[in-house]
Amino acid sequence: LLVQAIESMGRNHDAKRELARYLSENNLPSADEKIVKRAISETIVEEDMRKVIEAExxxxxxxxxxxxxxxxxxxxxxxxxxxxxxxxxxxxxxxxxxxxxxxxxxxxxxxxxxxxxxxxxxxxxxxxxxxxxxxxxxxxxxxxxxxxxxxxxxxxxxxxxxxxx
Known part of the structure; x- marks a missing residue:
């Protein structure tokens, strides 16, 4: 979950800093709906990209x-x-x-x-x-x-x- 959410942030360092702050407060990634949605979205993108890469x-x-x-x-x-x-x-x-x-x-x-x-x-x-x-x-x-x-x-x-x- 966390890896996919981080990957979805790309070069958005502000978002990554915000996530680090959230985690440093001993919060679970799965407790934040935004993190969960990011992870799910990135997983869908990853599967699409896997297919593109196979073809390209x-x-x-x-x-x-x-x-x-x-x-x-x-x-x-x-x-x-x-x-x-x-x-x-x-x-x-x-x-x-x-x-x-x-x-x-x-x-x-x-x-x-x-x-x-x-x-x-x-x-x-x-x-x-x-x-x-x-x-x-x-x-x-x-x-x-x-x-x-x-x-x-x-x-x-x-x-x-x-x-x-």
């Missing part, structure tokens, strides 16, 4: 990606990966002259954080995060190249190894 996701080797869906980048990455049954999912959005993205994998040894730091850095962007969840920003014109290089890094990491996901 594109594949570059071991990577499935969606771009500019106007929804959670992290969840988009998770659903894209699952929909296309690949190793890595990417949820991305265009912003001015660059693309911001969130990457997800269930395979820790892919070390997404190290890969995005190195690849995005070479392209004049930035990246970081964790082994299974990372974020990156690259110049818009280099987004596809980023995906291709990331796929090459995945191939090199998994060559001659059994990978379950």
């Amino acid at each position: 996701a594109k594949v570059v080797g071991n990577i499935a990606y969606v771009i500019d869906l106007k929804w959670s980048l992290g969840k988009s990455a998770i659903y894209a990966r699952a929909a296309k049954n690949v190793m890595v999912g990417v949820g991305a959005e265009s912003r001015k002259d660059f693309v911001d993205m969130s990457l997800r994998t269930p395979i820790e040894r892919l070390e997404l954080n190290k890969a995005v730091i190195e690849i995005a850095g070479r392209m004049g962007g930035s990246g970081g995060g964790h082994a299974k969840a990372a974020g990156a920003r690259v110049p818009r014109e280099r987004f596809k190249e980023f995906l291709e290089e990331l796929n090459s890094a995945i191939v090199n990491k998994t060559r001659n190894k059994t990978v379950e996901y």
